[in-house]
Amino acid sequence: xxxxxxxxxxxxxxTPPLLLRSPxxxxxxxxxxxxxxxxxxxxxxxxxxxxxxxxxxxxxMEFPYVSAPHRDLMVDLFSTMESRLGPYLLPCTLPPDVQYxxxxxxxxxxxxxxxxxLKPSPVLSLSLSLSLYIDFILGSWLHCKLPSGALNITSLSxxxxxxxxxxxxxxxxxxxxxxxxxxxxxxPPRKDLxxxxxxxxxxxxxxxxxxxxxxxxxxxxxxxxxSSSLYIRSVVSPxxxxxxxxxxxxxxxxxxxxxxxxxxxxxxxxxxIWLDRCACGGREMGEADRAxxxxxxxVFKSKTIEIDLGSSLPRxxxxxxxxxxxxxMREVFxx
Amino acid sequence: xxxxxxxxxxxxxxTPPLLLRSPxxxxxxxxxxxxxxxxxxxxxxxxxxxxxxxxxxxxxMEFPYVSAPHRDLMVDLFSTMESRLGPYLLPCTLPPDVQYxxxxxxxxxxxxxxxxxLKPSPVLSLSLSLSLYIDFILGSWLHCKLPSGALNITSLSxxxxxxxxxxxxxxxxxxxxxxxxxxxxxxPPRKDLxxxxxxxxxxxxxxxxxxxxxxxxxxxxxxxxxSSSLYIRSVVSPxxxxxxxxxxxxxxxxxxxxxxxxxxxxxxxxxxIWLDRCACGGREMGEADRAxxxxxxxVFKSKTIEIDLGSSLPRxxxxxxxxxxxxxMREVFxx
Numbered sequence: 302x303x304x305x306x307x308x309x310x311x312x313x314x315x316t317p318p319l320l321l322r323s324p325x326x327x328x329x330x331x332x333x334x335x336x337x338x339x340x341x342x343x344x345x346x347x348x349x350x351x352x353x354x355x356x357x358x359x360x361x362m363e364f365p366y367v368s369a370p371h372r373d374l375m376v377d378l379f380s381t382m383e384s385r386l387g388p389y390l391l392p393c394t395l396p397p398d399v400q401y402x403x404x405x406x407x408x409x410x411x412x413x414x415x416x417x418x419l420k421p422s423p424v425l426s427l428s429l430s431l432s433l434y435i436d437f438i439l440g441s442w443l444h445c446k447l448p449s450g451a452l453n454i455t456s457l458s459x460x461x462x463x464x465x466x467x468x469x470x471x472x473x474x475x476x477x478x479x480x481x482x483x484x485x486x487x488x489p490p491r492k493d494l495x496x497x498x499x500x501x502x503x504x505x506x507x508x509x510x511x512x513x514x515x516x517x518x519x520x521x522x523x524x525x526x527x528s529s530s531l532y533i534r535s536v537v538s539p540x541x542x543x544x545x546x547x548x549x550x551x552x553x554x555x556x557x558x559x560x561x562x563x564x565x566x567x568x569x570x571x572x573x574i575w576l577d578r579c580a581c582g583g584r585e586m587g588e589a590d591r592a593x594x595x596x597x598x599x600v601f602k603s604k605t606i607e608i609d610l611g612s613s614l615p616r617x618x619x620x621x622x623x624x625x626x627x628x629x630m631r632e633v634f635x636x
Numbered sequence: 637x638x639x640x641x642x643x644x645x646x647x648x649x650x651t652p653p654l655l656l657r658s659p660x661x662x663x664x665x666x667x668x669x670x671x672x673x674x675x676x677x678x679x680x681x682x683x684x685x686x687x688x689x690x691x692x693x694x695x696x697m698e699f700p701y702v703s704a705p706h707r708d709l710m711v712d713l714f715s716t717m718e719s720r721l722g723p724y725l726l727p728c729t730l731p732p733d734v735q736y737x738x739x740x741x742x743x744x745x746x747x748x749x750x751x752x753x754l755k756p757s758p759v760l761s762l763s764l765s766l767s768l769y770i771d772f773i774l775g776s777w778l779h780c781k782l783p784s785g786a787l788n789i790t791s792l793s794x795x796x797x798x799x800x801x802x803x804x805x806x807x808x809x810x811x812x813x814x815x816x817x818x819x820x821x822x823x824p825p826r827k828d829l830x831x832x833x834x835x836x837x838x839x840x841x842x843x844x845x846x847x848x849x850x851x852x853x854x855x856x857x858x859x860x861x862x863s864s865s866l867y868i869r870s871v872v873s874p875x876x877x878x879x880x881x882x883x884x885x886x887x888x889x890x891x892x893x894x895x896x897x898x899x900x901x902x903x904x905x906x907x908x909i910w911l912d913r914c915a916c917g918g919r920e921m922g923e924a925d926r927a928x929x930x931x932x933x934x935v936f937k938s939k940t941i942e943i944d945l946g947s948s949l950p951r952x953x954x955x956x957x958x959x960x961x962x963x964x965m966r967e968v969f970x971x
Contacts, residue, residue: 501870511866525860534874601830604830
């Protein structure tokens with residue numbers, strides 16, 4: 302839930318759509334990269350999962366109220382992440398009334414699913430050293446009936462620990478109507494890119510990740526999106542995909558087509574780069590760098606919650622629910 | 637000269653222009669700010685100026701080959717900067733063949749004008765403490781005949797010293813045809829904005845500088861511009877104006893109108909904010925912070941020269957001229 306208060310501010314799109322090419326006219330950039338192995342993989346959910354967590358996971362994975370291609374994409378991305386990182390994750394330990402919550406009139410409903418990384422321990426085998434890198438993964442959906450229609454937000458993010466400086470993962474889909482969708486897809490950097498040009502080279506130039514942004518921006522219904530929060534604009538990478546997709550009024554099937562044929566393919570590729578190069582990249586930090594990374598991560602998480610949810614959760618769900626959910630999140634976020 | 641290799645990649649604009657509103661329908665944001673005084677002001681050029689420097693300055697201020705509104709804007713901005721900061725600047729000490737240079741066939745011509753800040757000295761009065769803040773100001777123009785037409789780039793930038801952490805100033809106009817113009821206008825931050833949210837608040841939120849970007853993007857011929865360099869995208873602020881302006885083929889008078897009525901007003905306001913809040917903002921750093929700032933500034937300047945000029949100057953002017961100009965710049969840049 303990176304920009305829950307985001308809105309698609311552009312005027313409705315009115316140019317007739319052009320003939321679209323396949324999103325990958327030539328070989329996709331990631332295929333040029335040698336995959337970096339890390340020790341996968343298990344079926345999800347984790348065998349350690351408690352029944353309470355399993356119920357919460359089931360409800361979360363329903364992703365109700367959104368179109369089938371949108372739901373399929375979210376389920377696919379979360380399953381891929383769990384399947385690759387599952388052995389290094391704890392089950393979700395959020396209270397049931399945080400895993401699923403709603404306002405008094407049930408006009409606003411939401412689900413939240415967070416799985417923290419296993420904490421390092423001397424009894425863990427060396428093959429589990431990846432557990433050091435995962436801070437937590439977070440998935441959520443939110444549905445809200447508004448006078449102007451329904452708002453649906455689905456998100457998936459992953460935060461790495463200060464044991465590595467590799468970028469985090471962030472994806473959010475904000476649907477303010479069946480013909481209007483904001484997509485945020487990025488690997489937010491965890492270092493100052495001006496000072497660390499080698500970091501820019503490793504994660505953003507060598508991975509050719511900017512190609513996906515270019516492919517998406519060729520689709521006529523896609524326009525650049527600018528978050529109203531300057532802080533959110535500051536935390537994203539220079540290759541961030543921040544776009545607003547608007548189809549002509551009533552053309553919901555065209556929106557579904559764009560999500561199914563273009564957004565899905567690109568989101569899966571970007572997650573693949575993140576899993577290979579960041580979560581499983583083996584880029585371990587020394588003690589000296591960890592303190593600075595931990596400080597920056599803490600500010601990032603704290604500001605993100607404050608900007609993203611601090612005012613909108615109380616407005617949508619009431620103060621009591623908001624206090625409960627934000628408190629539980631701050632605990633997992635260690636802020 | 638921040639992105640000399642930049643190109644306007646968008647397809648020609650073909651939508652008929654709409655009735656334009658004044659760029660400042662309500663009171664402009666800067667008028668809401670209490671001006672911060674610093675000790676101006678003298679006529680320019682500096683009375684210390686040597687005849688050689690004066691000749692170079694005259695040639696520089698000609699800004700030949702561009703339209704009258706474009707030239708007027710550059711002269712106005714550079715004069716404003718000199719008039720406000722003049723007492724704290726040394727004359728340009730570049731060799732004459734760096735202040736003005738061309739290739740063998742004189743199909744590529746350029747002028748460069750750099751004035752460094754006075755170095756602090758115990759004999760300087762307290763009123764000259766501002767001299768501590770100015771590293772140097774840099775203005776340039778470049779004209780190049782290409783098979784596809786003429787390329788004209790004019791730029792103005794100002795770098796502050798590690799005595800203050802306030803943002804730098806950057807403006808560049810890249811005209812690849814009479815109907816196509818890229819505008820880069822920004823106060824590039826000198827700190828990691830993710831870690832220093834107070835810095836974001838002071839220079840980018842409290843100044844309401846993002847309003848100018850919004851005003852400009854309402855003009856129908858204006859589209860967001862994305863630099864091909866990920867490093868250049870990383871150094872700019874979240875309120876950076878990075879736009880491509882394209883008028884219909886043949887409509888050069890419309891381009892001149894946009895520069896005169898919109899770009900000029902906005903560039904002058906942004907320079908005003910920089911002069912009041914950054915160059916004369918009185919935000920002095922302690923010794924401890926200066927070392928980190930100096931390191932970041934050095935990387936920034938070095939990478940900017942490398943990306944911006946490292947390959948394009950030899951291509952346009954030949955290796956001998958490029959080596960001479962880049963060497964002189966590296967000396968002023970202290971890298």
